[in-house]
Amino acid sequence: MYDVIHSTREIGYGVFKACFSDSEVNTIKSRIDCYINNQDYGVVYEEDGSTIRGIHGLHLKDDFFSGLIKDPRLLNLAEEHLGSKCYLHQLKINFKRPFKGAPWPWHQDFPYWKEGDGILKPDLINIAIFIDDASMLHGSLCMIPKSHLLGNISKKVIDETSWKADVSSNLTYQIEKQHIERLTANDNFEFITGKAGDVLVFDPLVIHASGNNISTYDRRLLILTYNSVDNLPVNPKHQRPDFLSANDYTPLSAI
Template identity: 35%
Template sequence: MNLKKITRASPVVWSKNNFSPLNAEQISFYKENGFIKLKNIIDQQSINEILNRVMELYNTNGENVVSELQEETIRQIFEIHNEPTLKDFYQHDYVLKAVKQILDDQVYIYQSKINYKKAFTGKSFNFHTDYITWHNVDGMPEPRAINIDICVTEQSFYNGALMVVPKSHLYYVPAENEQPKDQKFNFKDNLQTQDYDTPKTEIFKKLIETYGIEYIALKPGDILLFDPNLIHGSSNNISPYDRIKLMFSYNSVTNKPKKSVRPNYMANHNIEEVF
């Protein structure tokens, strides 16, 4: 498999010679690897506030709540940027400055969610890239977007920490089985079954053989910035500790998808708040 044939054309870092708040070394690392981990960005009091609100939301039910397959355990809660108590975190000064530094444009929340892996029962997320779905199903023109993970509880090897394939963001990897671009398709069920949008096996193997897989261990208050075209996934939570994180996806205002068939809570169709 010749990886040159699927090399990414779009920039990873859109700004030039802007080294604040991320310094030149950090920007270079993100550009080369597709992610960067930043320690102690959110203070412990704020983490406690997040955790309290997450526990309250865990007992709710609605269209934006996804449970584990054939279980009542919650897997994901979408559209959390509409939660007043979580507003300060997706509008966090450092986070927004870093996002705009990389994307070099005004941004808006494209997707937001809590990823919750309950102790012992939290299930895996198959390896995938977000951009496969955002581009093929939603119609996002370019990967001029970024994901921010806010670590709420410790993320370790044992409780299903994120795994990434470094440098995989530099290639456009086609899906083995693409999600249908059809409003009648049950996109919510697919978040449980994960039958679609995994990377083609031959290419995926080649990327792993070339670049390996890295576990992203995080402590509460750490954040992870990663490119939406980066291949990532996570294993089951086999530990007695819950794994909880907030995830905010920011998109450039000039990169709005042309026509998304997914529900608004999965792919924000409305640019109401611009930063």
């Protein structure tokens, strides 16, 4: 655990290999499958309007996921990294369907929580469980090492207040081309590949992106965003839905 935390602090991300067993991953898959055909307000689609892109907020309505966010393997990582008790700000499953899963442009996560939810400091941490194996064919995440040390360098590229732009393939806040050209010079980037059950921890300011899924298999990531209880939202500009922005700040306890 400490190697992952050290790596996350140093370069912006770290991977905990084989954190979850095959059996545990299969259980997670079965619970996700219960919601794939559910026209729920936390489900979003690709531009074709029919290919699922993401499911949000399952911990708000499913006991399995409300328990998962308190799993000590995840919660202890979050508390150790943040140095405080924390609550879950957001849970989402990012889908990349075979041949249809669209990219995520270069971006940082923190601007969405700062501008959309009123969280003033980047004292949050993302913990992502690989639900499927992820190779280069699957549209794996690509990280720019140490980019979290630059602070918030995102630019608003879509002038609207709807939360739907925050989860679309054309994100509200992105990183300008000149920054990417400079930061990725000399192959300064890393594709995060791995096996189902691996866990990726990454800083909310690390710059990342992902491409199309050109494989015949799903590539799903279950991403938990924990926020420090010392970093609660303050006067958000826009009230985003509770499946994107928590309104329960009760500190979590491991089970």
